[in-house]
Amino acid sequence: MAQPFVLPDFYVPYPARLNPHLEEARTHTREWARAMGMLEGSGVWEESDLEAHDYALLCSYTHPDCDSEALSLVTDWYVWVFFFDDHFLEVFKRTQDRPGSKAYLDRLPLFMPTDPAAGMPEPTNPVEAGLADLWRRTVPAMSESWRERFAEATEALLYESLWELDNINEGRIANPVEYIEMRRKVGGAPWSAGLVEYAAGAEVPARVAHSRPLRVLRDAFSDAVHLRNDLFSYQREVEDEGENSNGVLVLEKFLGCSTQEAAEAVNDLLTSRLQQFENTALTEVPALCVEQGLGPEECAAVAAYAKGLQDWQSGGHEWHMRSSRYMNEGLDTGPSRLDGVLGTSALDIRNLFGRPAAARQRAHTHVPHQKVGPSLLPDFDLPYPLSLSPHHAEAKRLSVDWAERMGLLDDIWDREMCEGFDLALCSSGLDPDATLEELELSAEWLTWGTYGDDYYPVVFGRPRNLAGAKECNERLKACMPVEEPAAGLALAVAPLERSLADLWARTATPMSPEARGQLRNALDVMLDSWLWELHNMAQHRVPDPVDYIEMRRTTFGSELTMLLSKLRHADALPPEIYSTGTVRSLESSVSDYATLLNDLFSYQKEVEVEGEVHNGVLVLQKFFDCDYPTAVSMVDDLMHGRLRQYEHLKKHEVPMLYEHFRLDAEGRAAFEAYLRELEDWLAGILNWHRSVRRYKDEDLHTGSGTPLLRQGPTGIGTSAARFAAVVASGG
Numbered sequence: 042m043a044q045p046f047v048l049p050d051f052y053v054p055y056p057a058r059l060n061p062h063l064e065e066a067r068t069h070t071r072e073w074a075r076a077m078g079m080l081e082g083s084g085v086w087e088e089s090d091l092e093a094h095d096y097a098l099l100c101s102y103t104h105p106d107c108d109s110e111a112l113s114l115v116t117d118w119y120v121w122v123f124f125f126d127d128h129f130l131e132v133f134k135r136t137q138d139r140p141g142s143k144a145y146l147d148r149l150p151l152f153m154p155t156d157p158a159a160g161m162p163e164p165t166n167p168v169e170a171g172l173a174d175l176w177r178r179t180v181p182a183m184s185e186s187w188r189e190r191f192a193e194a195t196e197a198l199l200y201e202s203l204w205e206l207d208n209i210n211e212g213r214i215a216n217p218v219e220y221i222e223m224r225r226k227v228g229g230a231p232w233s234a235g236l237v238e239y240a241a242g243a244e245v246p247a248r249v250a251h252s253r254p255l256r257v258l259r260d261a262f263s264d265a266v267h268l269r270n271d272l273f274s275y276q277r278e279v280e281d282e283g284e285n286s287n288g289v290l291v292l293e294k295f296l297g298c299s300t301q302e303a304a305e306a307v308n309d310l311l312t313s314r315l316q317q318f319e320n321t322a323l324t325e326v327p328a329l330c331v332e333q334g335l336g337p338e339e340c341a342a343v344a345a346y347a348k349g350l351q352d353w354q355s356g357g358h359e360w361h362m363r364s365s366r367y368m369n370e371g372l373d374t375g376p377s378r379l380d381g382v383l384g385t386s387a388l389d390i391r392n393l394f395g396r397p398a399a400a401r402q403r404a405h406t407h408v409p410h411q412k413v414g415p416s417l418l419p420d421f422d423l424p425y426p427l428s429l430s431p432h433h434a435e436a437k438r439l440s441v442d443w444a445e446r447m448g449l450l451d452d453i454w455d456r457e458m459c460e461g462f463d464l465a466l467c468s469s470g471l472d473p474d475a476t477l478e479e480l481e482l483s484a485e486w487l488t489w490g491t492y493g494d495d496y497y498p499v500v501f502g503r504p505r506n507l508a509g510a511k512e513c514n515e516r517l518k519a520c521m522p523v524e525e526p527a528a529g530l531a532l533a534v535a536p537l538e539r540s541l542a543d544l545w546a547r548t549a550t551p552m553s554p555e556a557r558g559q560l561r562n563a564l565d566v567m568l569d570s571w572l573w574e575l576h577n578m579a580q581h582r583v584p585d586p587v588d589y590i591e592m593r594r595t596t597f598g599s600e601l602t603m604l605l606s607k608l609r610h611a612d613a614l615p616p617e618i619y620s621t622g623t624v625r626s627l628e629s630s631v632s633d634y635a636t637l638l639n640d641l642f643s644y645q646k647e648v649e650v651e652g653e654v655h656n657g658v659l660v661l662q663k664f665f666d667c668d669y670p671t672a673v674s675m676v677d678d679l680m681h682g683r684l685r686q687y688e689h690l691k692k693h694e695v696p697m698l699y700e701h702f703r704l705d706a707e708g709r710a711a712f713e714a715y716l717r718e719l720e721d722w723l724a725g726i727l728n729w730h731r732s733v734r735r736y737k738d739e740d741l742h743t744g745s746g747t748p749l750l751r752q753g754p755t756g757i758g759t760s761a762a763r764f765a766a767v768v769a770s771g772g
Contacts, residue, residue: 044368045276046289046301049308051269052315052397055351057359058105062112066097069113070120077174078167079124085131086124093365096120102356103233104240104349114178115240121171122198122229128168130282146199153192157181183239186247191235197226200622213285213689216682218633219626220291221264221587226622227286228270230263237353243345249333253569254325255343257588261318262350264587266357268311272304273367295678306665310586312397313664315354316404317585322347324580403663404583409652415738416644417670419677423684425720427728428473429466432480437465440484447543448536449492453499461734464488470725471602472718482547483605489540490567490598496537497571498651502578510575513537514568521545521564523557556608563601570595574655583654583663590633593657597639599632606718613711618702623694630687631719635726637680641673642736650741691716 060066071091074080080088100116107115133142152161152172157180164170180188215223225231238244249255271278271288278284288310293303326347330340362369430436441459450456465484468475472483501510520529520542526549533542549557573592577584584592594600607619618624640647640657647653662672695716699709734740 044370045280046304048272048369049305050395051308051358052312053355053358054315055355057102057355058352060101060105060107060112062109063097063101065109066100066112066116067095070097070116073113073117073174074120074124077121077171079120079171083124083128083167085128091120094123095360095364096123098363099357099360102359103353104237105352105356107240107242111240114175115236117171118175118179118236121168121175122232124171125168125199128166149199150192150196152176153188153195155185155188155192179239184244184247186250187235187238187244190250191232194229194232194235198229198232200226211693214294215286215291216679216686217291217295218590218679218683219630219686220286220288222626222629224267224286224288225260225263228263228267230266231259233266233353234259234262234350237349238346241345241349243342243349245343245346246335246339249329249335249343252329252333253573254321254329255346257321258318258326258347258350260591261314261321261585261588262354264314265311265318265354268307268314269358269361270367272307272311273361273369275300275304276368277366295682309396309400309664312400313585314587316397316401317588318350318354320580320582322351324576399666400664403666404585405581407581407583407654407659407663409654410649413645413649413669416642416646416736417673418641419673421638421727423723423727425724427470427724428721429725429728430469430473430475430480432475432477433465433469435477436468436480436484437463439481440465440488443481443485444488444492444540447540449488449540451536453495454492459488461740462488462491463729463733464491466732467725467729470728471722472606473721473725482544485540486544486548486601486605487598489537489544490601492540493537494571494596494598497575498578498653502575505575505579507572507575507579510572514572517541517568518565521549521561523549523554523561526550526557552608559604559608560601563604566595567598567601577654581654583660586660586664589655589657589660590636593636593640593655594629594632596655597632597636599628599635602722603628603632603719606715606722613708614704614715615702615708618698618712621698623690623698626694627687627690627716627719630683630690631723633683634680634687635723637676637683638727638730641676642730644669645738646736646741687719 071088074086074091075088080086080091096119097112097116100112100119104112104115129142129145132138133145148162148165148169149172152164152169153176154161157177161173161176162169164173183191245255268288275287275289278287279290284290288307289300289303292298292306293300296303296306298306326343330343335343361367437460441456444450444454444459445456450459464487465480467487468480468483472480475483497510497513501507501513516532516534516538520533520538522528527546529542529545530539533539549560552560570592574596637657644656644658647656648659653659658669658672658676661667661675662669665672665675667675695712698704699712702708704712730736
């Protein structure tokens with residue numbers, strides 16, 4: 042069968058290496074698979090299938106430095122996971138048996154107890170038998186923290202198979218953002234990252250395991266692994282198995298392009314994720330180790346973990362080019378490769394230049410302050426009606442008076458600007474049923490967040506004062522004590538601190554300690570996301586598209602405002618419901634629509650006036666190397682895709698959520714109210730962008746076309762700010 046496209050030139054900057062214990066692993070894993078019942082009689086594999094796939098070769102390439110025992114165990118894990126994938130395909134995907142598949146999946150976590158001494162049920166099939174054996178052999182060598190993380194990654198890999206099955210049943214192809222996020226779970230690469238810790242003897246310290254730098258390493262690694270697999274497996278998955286979950290197919294449908302063009306786009310995204318990995322490993326991880334005070338052994342473990350992920354990328358590519366499981370005909374073996382050197386068939390020096398180099402150059406050589414003219418806006422056909430609070434006018438007056446009392450109108454803002462921004466109008470749409478007191482507090486939170494988002498680029502971004510920004514962050518966090526919320530008032534000095542301490546005391550004091558902890562965490566994450574923006578500004582780097590979309594939810598404050606809404610329903614809904622994949626996907630879809638909407642409106646303000654690099658339209662321009670109108674069209678299409686996903690989740694997954702949590706009429710009504718608040722959130726944000734004095738050409742320039750300027754602020758952390766500050770930078 043002819044291949045559906047020519048495989049592109051891959052960016053593989055590091056040569057693969059082969060573990061010397063390959064043959065021992067092959068012999069061991071063949072006997073293990075037979076003992077677990079995965080071969081003859083399983084109805085899935087024969088010994089010839091296992092030999093052809095050669096998972097021992099995969100693990101020998103991806104874990105080149107571990108000893109024989111570790112290599113054999115890791116190989117058994119991969120045999121198990123690939124057998125599960127093929128078993129699930131034969132038994133449930135081909136028959137489209139969702140009830141049977143859920144019952145099957147519900148038993149598997151029972152074979153991964155956190156306590157190694159805990160009992161397990163009797164296995165009833167090869168997948169259960171294999172998992173039970175592997176868990177017993179692996180977990181004694183690892184900490185409880187690792188066991189919890191690895192069990193969570195394994196469960197995600199298993200359960201998200203239902204997402205694939207649902208898409209097949211409905212003939213549905215995901216949008217690109219949804220696909221990337223779900224593919225991480227069902228594709229298993231975060232699970233592979235956990236095995237890197239085991240094989241490399243490099244368990245990540247628990248206190249940094251969930252930090253942004255290590256999360257980005259894991260996510261960028263995962264995305265690159267999956268996108269590479271999508272390119273090699275397109276023919277088998279799409280043409281043979283009828284799969285809808287393949288990145289080439291996703292971009293083919295989203296971009297409306299040929300399969301070959303979609304394959305090139307997937308490879309460009311793969312390259313971008315690898316370059317994101319490199320950037321994070323070199324610029325963020327070392328700083329994390331210093332900031333967290335990691336000891337020499339802990340730093341060595343983190344470095345070995347990053348190296349292990351890097352080895353996996355190169356080794357995984359080498360295996361894909363050799364395995365009979367994938368299409369790999371026609372790969373170039375010309376003289377530019379290091380022929381005759383083991384493990385270097387993937388290393389082509391041309392791939393260090395060409396498209397990968399051009400993409401990296403575009404990301405770092407954007408010329409700021411280019412004249413772009415008024416922002417191009419598509420037709421927003423948002424289906425949710427707008428409702429506005431009758432308390433808008435009074436909340437506006439009260440919130441602007443509050444901003445003046447707090448000192449927020451003394452430097453980069455003045456009263457006229459604050460009134461023109463009219464954050465109370467946004468609150469009136471987000472929460473049309475609020476009391477005047479609630480609406481005033483909401484408007485003041487939005488005022489503080491918008492001011493802070495403007496303040497950081499002006500004060501810390503342009504002078505590249507990252508140390509000052511970190512100091513400011515720590516002072517702001519100190520103003521939000523969880524035990525005694527009002528105690529932060531005594532610590533506040535500068536206007537940004539005083540205003541936050543005031544809001545924190547008024548908001549957190551009536552809350553339960555658990556709710557305060559959630560609110561504090563949301564604010565911490567938002568503050569840290571502002572440092573991420575400054576980090577990119579310091580490098581003059583337009584962000585990677587995946588990293589941008591995921592971080593934009595936080596820089597925009599989406600998680601904070603949605604949390605305040607969720608806390609209202611805390612008594613009527615089980616807290617576990619908000620950690621489900623369905624609710625996270627609902628919130629992410631809504632958030633992405635809103636943040637991309639903001640990027641469309643703010644394009645002229647950010648790109649022309651402020652010289653910003655954080656704008657979704659600009660990110661797509663640089664990634665696809667296209668013009669402004671084309672990027673606007675892509676953003677519009679992506680927004681429609683995210684909205685369709687929200688509606689799909691509401692129609693198909695929310696009813697299953699009700700059944701799973703056995704919600705009564707009161708619980709269902711509370712969740713329906715929460716969904717309406719998400720829709721009010723979108724309608725209110727769109728109305729605010731259309732109405733306020735912040736984004737239009739006449740708001741950004743004087744009559745002579747000169748950008749409006751304000752004098753830079755003074756105070757703690759601002760000694761380097763000796764410049765004129767551009768009005769209202771950020772969002």
